[in-house]
Amino acid sequence: MRLVHNSMHDEVATQLRERIFNGELMPGTFLDEVRLAEQLSISRTPLREALKVLTAEGLVRHEPRRGSFVNEVTEQDLDEIFPVLALLEGRCAREAAEHATDADIATLQDMHDKLQRHAKAKRINDCYAVNFAIHEAIIELANNRWLAQVIADLRKIVKLARLQQLHAPGRLDQSLAEHMAVFAALKAHDAEGADAAMRTHLNRQRVALRELSRQPRSRLTR
Missing domain, CATH: 1.20.120.530 (GntR ligand-binding domain-like)
Known part of the structure; x- marks a missing residue:
């Protein structure tokens, strides 16, 4: 199902957040942008914006040259x-x-x-x-x-x-x-x-x- 354009990155952030909280995306999991974009039937631009939202919330961390990962709480x-x-x-x-x-x-x-x-x-x-x-x-x-x-x-x-x-x-x-x-x-x-x-x-x-x-x-x- 394709997401509504005018709030696409917010909806993507919501979906990813839910997948993190329900354990589908466990702490430490690498967030493969290509695979996620295919799963959500979206381009990588709203996905990257969504990942920025989750990074600001502390749920995701971004590592230069490596990509994004679900954060781990110590x-x-x-x-x-x-x-x-x-x-x-x-x-x-x-x-x-x-x-x-x-x-x-x-x-x-x-x-x-x-x-x-x-x-x-x-x-x-x-x-x-x-x-x-x-x-x-x-x-x-x-x-x-x-x-x-x-x-x-x-x-x-x-x-x-x-x-x-x-x-x-x-x-x-x-x-x-x-x-x-x-x-x-x-x-x-x-x-x-x-x-x-x-x-x-x-x-x-x-x-x-x-x-x-x-x-x-x-x-x-x-």
């Missing part, structure tokens, strides 16, 4: 990214606590009720889905597009690691408790408490991922 990358994410999402929680209405709190209550049910039943995939929705809801409540943009960009890099921190021993219950602490602060409109609780949550995610990195590789991937 332990150092994660050590550097998570403290920044903690600060940014902490700020979102702070602003969300200041802005949240009774209706917002009721919506978050429903989401946390679902999270508790999934955690109790050990439905980890469902926990991930609700966990993501809760973080997105808090970011939306903060109503700060600059925070949202930077967080989204950093999340893309973390997603490359393809690690599932809820598989770390004891992490599922710990993560649930952290979420409930954030929610308690939001309900109380305790901006400082929400900020601190969210920073704790993100920093403990990094600890869990570090523990997983020491486990057999079969437990690190989806």
Whole structure:
């Protein structure tokens, strides 16, 4: 299927991004421009523009005279990214606590009720889905597009690691408790408490991922 011309490179970037995140293009994979252009039925010009977009996002790296590769996330990358994410999402929680209405709190209550049910039943995939929705809801409540943009960009890099921190021993219950602490602060409109609780949550995610990195590789991937 041929892509629409006026947004071709954006659509190509979206397709490649999805292939990276679903594991079809694994970290370290060489991105053969000729082969990709043939697969997508496009010329190499929009493909190269798309690769520039993904390079700017940190998902792809370009090596002179060698070409483009799917980026690989190192332990150092994660050590550097998570403290920044903690600060940014902490700020979102702070602003969300200041802005949240009774209706917002009721919506978050429903989401946390679902999270508790999934955690109790050990439905980890469902926990991930609700966990993501809760973080997105808090970011939306903060109503700060600059925070949202930077967080989204950093999340893309973390997603490359393809690690599932809820598989770390004891992490599922710990993560649930952290979420409930954030929610308690939001309900109380305790901006400082929400900020601190969210920073704790993100920093403990990094600890869990570090523990997983020491486990057999079969437990690190989806």
